Every structure is written in structure tokens, then in C-alpha cells.
Amino acid sequence: MNFKVPRGTQDILPSESWKWQQVESIIRDVCDNYRYKEIRTPIFEQTELFQRTVGDTTDIVTKEMYTFTDRGNRSMTLRPEGTAPVVRSFVENKMFGYPDQPVKLYYQGPMFRYERQQAGRYRQFVQFGVEAIGSADPAIDAEVIALALDVYKRSGLTDVKLVLNSLGDSESRNAHRDALVAHFTPQIGELCSDCQSRLEKNPLRILDCKVDREHPLMETAPSLSDYLNEQSASYFEKVKGYLDDVGISYELDPNLVRGLDYYNHTAFEIMSTAAGFGAITTLCGGGRYNGLAEEIGGPSAPGIGFGMSIERLLLALEAEGKSFTQERELEVYIVTLDEKAHRKGFKLLNELRNAGVRADMDYMDRKMKAQMKSADRFNAKAVFVIGEDEVEGNTVQLKNMADGSQETIEDGAIIEKLKEQLK
Secondary structure, three states: OOOOOOOOOOOOOHHHHHHHHHHHHHHHHHHHHHOOEEOOOOOEEEHHHHHHHOOOOOHHHHHHOEEEEOOOOOEEEEOOOOHHHHHHHHHHOOHHHOOOOOEEEEEEEEEEOOOOOEOOEOOEEEEEEEEEEOOOOHHHHHHHHHHHHHHHHHHOOOOEEEEEEEOOOHHHHHHHHHHHHHHHHHHHHHOOHHHHHHHHHOHHHHHHOOOOOOOHHHHOOOOHHHHOOHHHHHHHHHHHHHHHHOOOOOEEOOOOOOOOOOOEEEEEEEEEOOOOOOOOOEEEEEEEOOOHHHHOOOOOOOEEEEEEEHHHHHHHHHHOOOOOOOOOOOOEEEEEOOHHHHHHHHHHHHHHHHOOOOEEEOOOOOOHHHHHHHHHHOOOOEEEEEOHHHHHHOEEEEEEOOOOOEEEEEHHHHHHHHHHHHO
């Protein structure tokens, strides 16, 4: 039987995994600069957590979740996004009682959505995200956006743009909801079945439809910005003001609603503008979710965050022709010519690694020529050659791969001589 990687997933091979490690390192550094601490939550949660928070009319809940019944007859779901689990942990672990608020958290790990595979989009994908929970200050909205942009900047991306919208508070959204129902009702039969079912349940979701996004009704739909009350409009102006103060440019898009029901007030996406990146340009999306903690049984704890696809970040780098610095080269390769030399070489290999030297050796019992070819492929800076004479004489032959020079080194001076040469 031939087994293959499941549809919508991928193997990240060693030739690519070092790029992921570079991104992960950048993420840790940026989050440390902003004082966001890592949180790790389970990859599955109670299904109701996502139904209550993400929204039971969203595509994620109705079409894309991986849900199963466990041995205790409980409905569990592989996490499709990271915010709900983090807020659940915030409430359950009483982080709202921490002396320092807001609580600034970041996560990184696999998420699962059953959707059609596209470039940079998989059914198991890796998402990095941050959550700042406990503050209603519009400045923290700007900070979260700046953090996301910093990750892209540090990664080398330049062709990106920030798109903003305000979803307003509940009063604003209710007024907008009534306007949407009045707008879509006369021609609702022209839209897909999902849009028709959303008309009464959650008409805002119609604007997020992937099927009817080009329908003329979408273009003429009432803009939420026209229904923002004074408080919501004032909040959004302050967010934009903080972004202006630090020189972060943005575009306004009144149709940006995001795909999750818990968002309110600030909503944003960061998109790639690189030529040839593809039709779906979103790299990162997020927004404010005041009321989410209360929805799952916690106290009032307004929050804001984002989710960022690592796959799409790497795809955007490729579209821009950017690349990371290659993984570190091998410093030493040990070539051995017989069994006794192999024993000595293995002991030396351990000593080199304990001294912080990146070293390797042959484990395939190959001839010297084949071993030297391996050293070349690994771009080893130096090679130790050990044969019968070296075993008996307590020495090694040190070959400098840059200039081809070779010298005999006493066993006791190997580490010191090597480090001198590597400088």
C-alpha cells in the first residue's frame, strides 16, 4: 500500500524547514521587543467554544471545522483559529487578575480548516497570532498592527499594505444590519443559498461571501461606516491617529468585515501587493473583540489580536524574490579510513560538538573520495582526516577547504588549532 500525505497538508522537508525556523526566530524576537509572552493551548477544544465565539453562521463553523466525538461522547474540534482558545485560557486561568494589564500573549502552531486547497492555504496550516486582552485603549490597536507589520519588515517583505475598517459597537451594527436586510431582501434570490440563509441570521456575513463577492449588490451594499455612532466613530479616529503618529500608512475599506463574528470596532488586514502573488492577497487579519471574554463566562476584558499565516508569509517572500540567509555551514567534517580511525573519529566528533563546533562524519563506510565529496556538499570549512598513522601517532590531518593547505595536529591541540583556523 502506498501512503501519501493527506490532501490539503504538506511535509515540510529539511530543505525548507530552516526557513520556518528563521521566521519563528524573527517572531520570538519581535514579540520579546513588544513584551508579548508565548502561550500554548491544546490543538483541540470543546466544539461549543468555536460555535459560540466564531459564529454559527460563519463558513468556518458551518463548513470547515474538523469535529469529532471523543470516547466520553463529547464533541471536540481541532482548532480552526487561535483567538478563542487563548481567550478561553485567559478566563479559565484568571489572567484578568494579573497586576499588569493588558495581558499580552502570542501563539504559534497548527490550525485546521476543511477548505479547498489553494496556493499558501492548507487544511492544516501554521498560524502565528497575538492577543492583547484587558484594554480598550485605541493605542493598543495600533500597537498590535505595528507588531504584525514589524514581523513582515524583519522577514524582508516590502510589498505589503494595511487595510482598515471599523465594525462599530453593537448599536452601530444593529442599525447597519437593518439597512443590509432592506438592501438585500428584494433580490436575495440572486445570491447563493448560504447568503439567503444568512439574510435573517447574520446579514453582515453576506459581505464576506466567496461565491457572490462580484455581484452588483455587494458593490451597492450599505457601508457600515455610514452607521457608526459617535462613540464608534471617535474610537476609529483615535486608532487612525495613533497609526498616523508612527508613520503607518493604510487604506480604508468599508466592505472589510473579516470572517469571524466576534470582531467589533477595529478590523484590519495586511495584504501582499507583490506582482504575481495571486488573486487572494491577504497575509494577515485581525481586529478588536470586546465582549468575547464575557461570551465564554469571563468578566469584561476587551481585546484585540490578529492571525498570520506562516505559509503565506513564505509565499510572499518568494513572490518578491526575497530569501533568508542560508542555514549555517558545517565547520568540520571528519573523514576516517578504517575501523580504528572511525572509533577515534567518533570520539573526536563528540569533543568538537561539546566545544560548540558544528561537526559531522560519515556513517556509510565509504571510501575517502566519497567522504571528501560529502564535505564539499556540506560546505565544510575544514576536514579532519584520520587513518592508521594518525591513530598510532595520536594526531589528525587538518585540511583547510578554502586554500587546500593541510597540516598534522597533535590530539591535545585540535580544538585550539581548529578555532584559530575558523577565525
